[in-house]
Amino acid sequence: MQNIIVVIGVLLIAFTLVRLSGDPISVLLPPEASFEDIQRLRAQLGFDRPIYVQFYIFLSSAIQGDLGYSFLYHRPALTVVLSRVPATLQLTTLSICISLVIALPLGVIAALRRDSWVDRFCMSLSLFGQSMPTFWFGIVLILIFSILLGWFPAFGRGSIRHLILPSVTLGFYNAAITTRLLRSSLLEVLNKDYIRTAYAKGLAFRIVLFRHAIKNASLPVITMLGLQFGHLMGGAIVTETVFAYPGLGNLAISSIYMRDFPVVQAFVVVIALIIASVNLLVDILYAILDPRIKYK
Amino acid sequence: MKESLVDRLKTLYMGLYKTPFSVKLGLFIVLLVIFMGLFGSLIAPHDPFTQNIAFRLSPPLSVIAEKHHILGTDPLGRDILSRIILGARVSLIISVVSVLCAGTFGTVAGIISGFYRGFLDIVISRIIDIQLAIPFMVLAVAIAAMLGPGLTNIVIVLTVTTWARYARLVRAQTLSLRENEFVESARAMGAGDFRIMFYHIAPNVLSTVIVISALEVARIILAEAALSFLGLSVKPGTITWGAMVADGRDYLERAWWVSTIPGLAILVTVLGFNLLGDWTRDKLDPTLRIR
Numbered sequence: 001m002q003n004i005i006v007v008i009g010v011l012l013i014a015f016t017l018v019r020l021s022g023d024p025i026s027v028l029l030p031p032e033a034s035f036e037d038i039q040r041l042r043a044q045l046g047f048d049r050p051i052y053v054q055f056y057i058f059l060s061s062a063i064q065g066d067l068g069y070s071f072l073y074h075r076p077a078l079t080v081v082l083s084r085v086p087a088t089l090q091l092t093t094l095s096i097c098i099s100l101v102i103a104l105p106l107g108v109i110a111a112l113r114r115d116s117w118v119d120r121f122c123m124s125l126s127l128f129g130q131s132m133p134t135f136w137f138g139i140v141l142i143l144i145f146s147i148l149l150g151w152f153p154a155f156g157r158g159s160i161r162h163l164i165l166p167s168v169t170l171g172f173y174n175a176a177i178t179t180r181l182l183r184s185s186l187l188e189v190l191n192k193d194y195i196r197t198a199y200a201k202g203l204a205f206r207i208v209l210f211r212h213a214i215k216n217a218s219l220p221v222i223t224m225l226g227l228q229f230g231h232l233m234g235g236a237i238v239t240e241t242v243f244a245y246p247g248l249g250n251l252a253i254s255s256i257y258m259r260d261f262p263v264v265q266a267f268v269v270v271i272a273l274i275i276a277s278v279n280l281l282v283d284i285l286y287a288i289l290d291p292r293i294k295y296k
Numbered sequence: 297m298k299e300s301l302v303d304r305l306k307t308l309y310m311g312l313y314k315t316p317f318s319v320k321l322g323l324f325i326v327l328l329v330i331f332m333g334l335f336g337s338l339i340a341p342h343d344p345f346t347q348n349i350a351f352r353l354s355p356p357l358s359v360i361a362e363k364h365h366i367l368g369t370d371p372l373g374r375d376i377l378s379r380i381i382l383g384a385r386v387s388l389i390i391s392v393v394s395v396l397c398a399g400t401f402g403t404v405a406g407i408i409s410g411f412y413r414g415f416l417d418i419v420i421s422r423i424i425d426i427q428l429a430i431p432f433m434v435l436a437v438a439i440a441a442m443l444g445p446g447l448t449n450i451v452i453v454l455t456v457t458t459w460a461r462y463a464r465l466v467r468a469q470t471l472s473l474r475e476n477e478f479v480e481s482a483r484a485m486g487a488g489d490f491r492i493m494f495y496h497i498a499p500n501v502l503s504t505v506i507v508i509s510a511l512e513v514a515r516i517i518l519a520e521a522a523l524s525f526l527g528l529s530v531k532p533g534t535i536t537w538g539a540m541v542a543d544g545r546d547y548l549e550r551a552w553w554v555s556t557i558p559g560l561a562i563l564v565t566v567l568g569f570n571l572l573g574d575w576t577r578d579k580l581d582p583t584l585r586i587r
Contacts, residue, residue: 005426143556
């Protein structure tokens with residue numbers, strides 16, 4: 001029930017925002033269009049009705065999977081948005097993988113060698129990562145790996161090589177936060193009694209670390225990864241702009257500028273649905289990792 | 297016996313002497329940026345708006361007509377160092393004002409929600425939930441596009457998109473604070489709701505709010521820079537670091553400094569505020585460490 005209210009709220013926000021952002025008629029019709037033409041288009045698109053009627057119509061057709069027609073592409077808005085989903089999902093998934101590849105070893109080493117120079121180095125790196133503007137990091141990567149070295153293309157989509165630079169850009173901030181969180185969570189777990197018990201019964205350090213410590217320390221990290229997924233979707237707006245990557249973020253920015261309401265609405269709805277399913281996935285992972293958690 | 301001024305300065309100095317290097321670095325960066333924001337037009341070596349097309353895209357350390365351009369010039373031949381110094385003002389004003397507005401609004405909403413509970417709480421909590429369900433950048437970009445560019449508008453955007461972070465934590469704290477004896481005794485002495493909320497509960501949530509605000513300044517500077525980069529922040533023509541990075545994007549192959557140096561200014565500034573924010577959190581409320 002709560003989730004339904006949240007979803008309706010998200011729809012309401014999407015609906016009001018795009019409607020307040022300006023009249024789409026001014027973009028759709030040439031400036032010399034007559035008053036009758038304007039009125040006819042308004043009636044055709046339903047903008048002449050009261051706002052609550054518009055919202056009701058929007059809501060009831062949204063439930064049936066109909067989010068309206070794109071003014072610009074002349075296709076269903078949902079189709080337009082869904083066609084961009086794979087590109088952004090590839091980007092965000094790879095960026096999560098990259099951030100884990102960076103963060104897991106760094107976080108574990110930093111926690112095990114607490115207060116050593118390795119720890120300080122990892123924490124400084126993490127602080128840098130958190131302080132870096134995403135778009136600037138992307139530009140620096142383009143400068144080094146695309147213009148100077150020529151290893152990766154600077155923009156567009158196609159091969160896996162196109163994906164590397166945007167994913168690293170998007171994943172780096174995440175890596176910084178994950179490193180920090182994993183370190184502090186692991187430090188807490190390592191002080192627990194069951195770790196001492198594990199050592200006391202003669203288990204090797206490696207087994208204690210992997211089977212007892214890291215598994216338990218990863219719970220808050222997984223929660224945070226789930227939460228970060230939404231931010232990745234948002235961060236993708238900036239990253240996709242830097243790399244001219246044809247994903248959801250790019251579509252959202254151009255649709256906002258062109259006042260293509262249905263597409264923006266569909267974009268927000270799709271993002272909300274993706275985030276909701278990611279949260280569900282996180283809950284399932286939780287139950288697998290910690291058998292004490294049961295869902296009725 | 298009262299401490300003399302010298303003693304007090306000595307205590308301050310000793311306190312500063314003992315703080316770790318990272319905090320000193322953070323303090324230095326933040327003070328430098330504030331200094332640039334206050335006296336930018338006095339210390340800038342050149343006029344940041346003077347164009348000189350003949351010497352556009354000069355590399356750093358070049359000397360043009362006996363004038364030194366330490367960080368080079370941009371596509372219109374304007375001095376980059378001067379523009380960075382002047383750009384500090386906009387970043388500072390926007391971030392400080394937004395944090396103040398969002399902090400005040402979020403705190404008041406959180407206290408009211410936690411104190412009254414019931415229907416009001418359900419409504420406010422639901423709004424918080426909904427808002428935190430939409431990714432920050434998605435919401436910010438949508439509202440910024442709706443309001444159009446401008447200093448006031450960008451402050452509104454950043455306030456509307458970040459107040460919920462304060463409200464959620466303040467609400468949780470208020471829920472437990474209102475059950476304390478001091479609230480009961482204040483009630484027994486005849487204090488009204490308003491007095492209890494803002495004279496008895498508010499001081500107790502203050503340290504949390506200060507800690508969030510200290511960390512939030514850094515995030516807001518980054519967010520504003522990103523919106524400037526997308527061209528959704530202040531009006532075109534106003535100098536911002538984000539817009540400077542965007543200006544240089546098309547000249548990366550010929551002139552790497554136009555984009556990268558202003559970005560470095562953002563990085564260093566945010567780093568300074570992050571260092572100070574972390575320190576504030578460790579001093580005031582270490583429980584907020586994991587976030």
